[in-house]
Amino acid sequence: MFDLSQHHDLIDHLQQVTQPIQTAKGLPNPFYVDPEATLFEQKRLLLDGWACIGFGHDVARPGALHPTELAGVPLLMVRDRDGNLQVFHNVCQHRGVTLVESPTTCRGLIRCPYHSWTYGLDGQLKATPMVGGAGRHRHPCINTAKLGLVPVTSGEWRDLVFVNVSGDGGDFADFTAPLAERWVDFNSVDLHHGGADSSFQLTLQTNWKLAVENYCESYHLPWIHPGLNSYSRIEDHYHIEGQEVISGQGTRVYRQIEGAQGQSFPSVPNLPAKWHRGAEYVALFPNVLSGVHKDHMYHILLTPLGPTQTIERVEIYYFDARATTAEFAELRQQNAALWRGVFIEDVNVVERMQRGRASPGFDGGTFSPVMDPPTHDFHKWVAERLLTGL
Ligand code: FES
Ligand SMILES: [Fe+2]
Secondary structure, X not given: OOOHHHOHHHHHHHHHHOOOOOOOEOOOXXXXXXXXXXXXXXXXXXXXXXXXXXXXXHHOOOOEEEEEEEOOEEEEEEEOOOOXXXXXXXXXXXXXXXOOOOOEEXXXXXXXXXXXXXXXXXXXXXXXXXXXXXXXXXXXOOOHHXXXXXXXXXXEEOOEEXXXXXXXXXXXXXXXXXXXXXXXXXXXXXOEEOOHHHEEEEEEOOOXXXXXXXXXXXXXXXXHOHHHHOOOOHHHEEEEOOOOOEEEEEEOOOOOOOOOOOOOOOOOOOOOHHHOOOEEEEEEOOOEEEEEOOOXXXXXXXXXXXXXXXEEEXXXXXXXXHXXXXXXXXXXXXXXXXXXXXXHHHHHHHHHHHHHOOOOOOOOOEOOXXXXXXXXXXXXXXXXXXXXXX
C-alpha cells in the first residue's frame, strides 16, 4: 500500500506545487502513471470529499437502478417510489457479490443474483430465502435489521449526483456554493435535458486530472480550436481563478448556433448583460466540467478507469422546454456535434500530455504566470489535498 509519508521526494515536490505560480512546479509524474500512487491519489481526491458519479436523469423513474464505480468502489444509484435519490455501496451483505451490473428498473426490490437475498429501495434487507436451510427463510443469527445495504452520503445539484464515500466531505451546500453563487443567474431556471441526441461519451487514454487541467485553460485555444478561435479569440477570454474548488475561463463573445433558417434556442429571459454575449467554462473540482450560456449548459463527468484511462460523459441541457421538442431536434443535434467536435479536438493533446508523463525528462513542468493560473489552482488544490495530515 502506497504511503506518501515515506516518499520525501514526492512531498517536497508537492510542496513546490503549492508555491506561488511564478516558482511553482506542476504535479509529479507518479500521480499520472504509477498504479499505487494514483490509487492513493484517487482515494484521497475522489473518496475523501465530494465527487460526481452520475446524473439525476440516469435514475429518472421510481425503481431505477444505476450502478457505477468511483476509484474502484462499486456504487449504486437508486430512485425510490417518492422520487428521492439514494446511493448505496453496490455490494450484497451476504457474500459480497455486486448487486447490479447494468442500469435497469426494478419493481421495488433489488435481488442479489447469487443466493437471492433481497433488498428494498430503501436498502433494507427484506428476504433471505433458505438462510436457515430448505424451507427456512430466517435464522436467529441473521439479523436482517442490521444487514441492509450500506448507504453512501450523497447530494444532487443541477442534475449532477455527488457522493462523499468517507463521509468527511463537509456540508454539500458548502461544496456546491462557489459555482452556485457564480452562476446564480441560472440557478432558479429549470434544466431540460436534450434527450438521447444530447448525450455522448468519449474514452480518453489519459489520466483524469489532465482532462481537468486542459479544460481550465484558454491558452491552447488558437492552436487546438482554430474554429472557436475564429470568433472567440484568446483576448476575448478571461480566467476564473483564485477560488477554492472551481477554476476555468470565460468568453465575452459567445455566439449562439443558428439553424438553416436562422433559428436559435430560446434564451433565459432577463439575464444580466454579462450573459448576452458571454459564456463560462468551469471545472468543479474534482471531476465535473461545466459550461453555461444564455440558452444551454452542459456537464461533463470524468470517471477515471485506472491511472491512464478516463471516460468523459457529456450531457447537454436547455433552459427552455421548447428546445427539447421535435421542432429543435436538428439544432440540438447540430449543437451536440459542435461540442463533440470541440472536445475531440482536445483528445490528442491530453493523451500526449499523458505519454509525456512517462518521461524522465519531465518533472512537473513550468506554468505561465499569465496564462496558467486556473491550471495552477487545480494543481494546488490536488497537492494540498494529498499533503493533508502529513
Ligand atoms: S451473495 Fe448476495 S445473496 Fe449471497
Ligand atoms: Fe480545449
